[in-house]
Amino acid sequence: MKKLLYVVLCCLLMGSCAQKVRIPTQSIGQVNTTPIVKxxxxIYPTDSSFKIISWNVEHFVDLHDDPYINNGREDNPPENTNLRTSLLLKALRMADADIVVLQEFESAKFLKQLAQDSLPNMGYLYxxxxxxxxxxxxxxxxxxFPLGLMTGYGLATTPLPGFVNEQGKAETQNNINSRMWSVDVFPSENYxxxxxxxxxxxGRSDRDIAMRKGQIALLTETFNRYLAENPRKNMLLAGDHNATPESEEIAMLTKGNTLKNHFVDTIxxxxxxxxxxxxxxxxxxILVNENMNKEILDEGAKVVQFFSPDTMRIVSxxxxxxxxFLKEDKLR
Structure with a gap:
């Protein structure tokens, strides 16, 4: 027994009785694969192009009360909610878009349930x-298409250019910045x-304009960071801008001297x-930056109507x- 204990002790001290563990030369935390993969x-669709639709659908709520939101319209949905839902689903089938961006819509949870229940064969996964x-x-x-990192702006505070409070300090706001986000979209392996x-x-008041300018300033800073990393970055800005084409706000995106790659309004x-x-x-x-403008088809974005004017008004x-758009970068 003493001899056996002696042998075991020698093995432990000399390291000769056990297989040595090889420590990888790779640094701790280093990953040898692409961080974001499909x-x-x-399986990517084989189409050479993809379509996007953007639509403000006007206070579109589900039939369930969110106990954490205190609002009469959300607490008590309009009587025509089922009709509006039916028309919206019909319009989405007609549009057959690969990417859908809706404004004034209650939640992605609601949209996911609608897609699962009523659009099961349209391929919406994300x-x-x-x-x-x-x-x-x-x-x-x-x-x-697969989505990547989503950046939310709701916690950020933006300026109100030209406005000061009672103490003479520059005014700020962050009440509505949650109504903006950015996300990477991957329509193909290479695009x-x-x-x-x-x-x-x-709103049209000077204060409303200032609030929009503050929001756009925040977006511009974010876009410029992306462009600093990749000057060829494709960017698309979709939604209700609450500003007309000739407005100062749109000019900040299409002509401003702070954005490194201007957006183009093709309508x-x-x-x-x-x-x-x-x-x-x-x-x-649907604005596209100069990089992505080279891939847009059909001579640009279009305002569309799926139904008669009166029926469209029921929806929104x-x-x-x-x-x-084409699913490939054209020569630049």
Missing amino acids: PSNY FGDTPSLNWYMNVVVMSR SFLLTGVHLKA DPTVFSHPSNAPRRRLDY DHLPVVAR
Whole structure:
């Protein structure tokens, strides 16, 4: 017994009785694979192009009361909610878009349930939002293509240019920044873009304009960070901007001297989107940056109507905007 204990002790001290463990030379935390990859069971569609639709669907709520949101319309949905839902689903089938961005929609959870129940064969697999903690109108996305990192802006505070409070300090706000987000979209193995969905501050007062300018300033800073990493980054900005094509706010995106790669509005400025039954102004956009503008098809984005004006008004006071793109970077 003493001899056996002696042998064991020698083995432990000399390390000769056990297989040595080889420590990898790779640094701790280093990963040898691409950080973001497609889901293992996902097969990209073979189409050479993809379509996106953006639509403000006007206070679109489900039939369930969210106990954490205190609002009469959310607490007691309108009597025509089922009709509106039926028409919206019919319009989405007609649009057959690969990516859907909805504004003033209650939640991605609601949209996912609608897709599972009523659009099961349309291939929508990915859903996202950055919902407000105290409001029920959010911006949501539904996609056939894998999504990547989603950046929410709801916690950020933005300036109100030209406004000061009673103490003479520059005013700020962060009540509505949750109605903006950015997410990477991967339509193919070799093509991706940054999709930003927005519902900018409504209203025509100087204060409303200042709030929109503050929101756009935050987006511009974010876009410039992406462009610093990759000057060829494709970017698409979709949603209700609550500003007309000739406004200062849109000019910040299309002509401003702070954005490193300007956005392009490919819709004729005389084409309107609001109100849906008798359009007199355009508030709705699918803007693309100069990089991605080279892939847009059909001579640009379009304002569309799926039904008669009166029926479109049942769904929403806004008309939707659609655009189609190649799934590959054209020579630049």
